[in-house]
Amino acid sequence: MPGRGCCCCHSGRSTRPSGWRTATSSTDWPRPRRRPTATRTGSGSARRSAATSGWVHPGAPRAAALLAYQDACLSHTENGIYGEMWAAALVASAFTASPAREALESSLEHVPPRSRLADVIRDVMNQHSLRGTWEDALVHIQERYGHYSWVHTLNNAALVVAALLWGEGDYARTVGLTVQGGWDTDSNAATTGSVADVLLGTSGLPARFIDPLHDHTRSALFGFDNSRISDLAARTIRLAVDGLR
Structure with missing residues (x-):
């Protein structure tokens, strides 16, 4: 699964600038009927914003998800919105959860239960329960979700869940597996890195990632x-x- 990094930089089609222009041009603007596209149902820019929603609502995933919803609605639709809400709830849940699986279970409570996103999260968690290897998980994700755009929420969410579970609480392994998974690598690593950081705390972060900065x-x-x-x-x-x- 090739990784391409930031969808905004590579595609030139980020929905964020148009969203901000719409929001700031009027205080009472009608919600347009948007046709779902790869970027609007995608996850990159939305999930990177989600981490902040989780950080400012530690241990309060519902509040984090609601804040993320307000942000995501500016530029995304459907699973693009659900993805940001989920990622925000995931980061917020990590403040009171351990291990990562507990945070994932908590975050599921803030995703529409019949959505495809909820199905994907449950699917990967079930795969982990079967005690397969990381390589088995990648094959499963590629076969089941590889037909989606490389910036789509669903396939990238599957990689985020897998990396958090198979990362086994190791920060470097978690982020490393995330990037190895490919697709929207920088956004995915931002999400798993945020969650792993919260779970471990500052003292649990390897100095080799902090000192050079x-x-x-x-x-x-x-x-x-x-x-x-x-x-x-x-x-x-x-x-x-x-x-x-």
């Missing part, structure tokens, strides 16, 4: 390039403590 991150977001990671964490904590105003 020197508490700084690069960003294409205007005004935030070379930001201190600790400052960004503090901003997120303030939102979690003081609420979204």
Whole structure:
């Protein structure tokens, strides 16, 4: 399964810019009837936003899912929306869960139970219960969900679930397996990395992934390039403590 990284960068068809333009052009805009497309039912930009919804609602997956819903509706449809809600609930659940399977079970409560996304999550969790290998899981996911676009929510969600379960609580293994799975690699790794990070806590993260950064991150977001990671964490904590105003 080839990995392509960010859907926004490679396809040039990110739904995010048009979504923000629509939202900011009017305070009372009608919801358009959108035709489902690969990017609108996709998962990349939506699930990367979902982590923040989970971080600011630690241990409150319902609140995280509701915040993610408001964000996803700007640019996504159907499983694209469900995917962001699920990822937000997953990150929020990780604050009070251990191991990853417990967080996954909790996150399922915030996905429409008859949706294809819920079916995919349950399917991969069942595969793990059968005690197959990681390689067995990849074959199963490829055969069952490989027909979807490489940015679709469903196939990428299957990889996220598999990596969290077969990663067995090891941060490097979890993220590494995620990228090995292919498809939307950067978005998937952002999700599994966020969940694994919360489950392990700061003290459980390998120093080889932290020390080389020197508490700084690069960003294409205007005004935030070379930001201190600790400052960004503090901003997120303030939102979690003081609420979204």
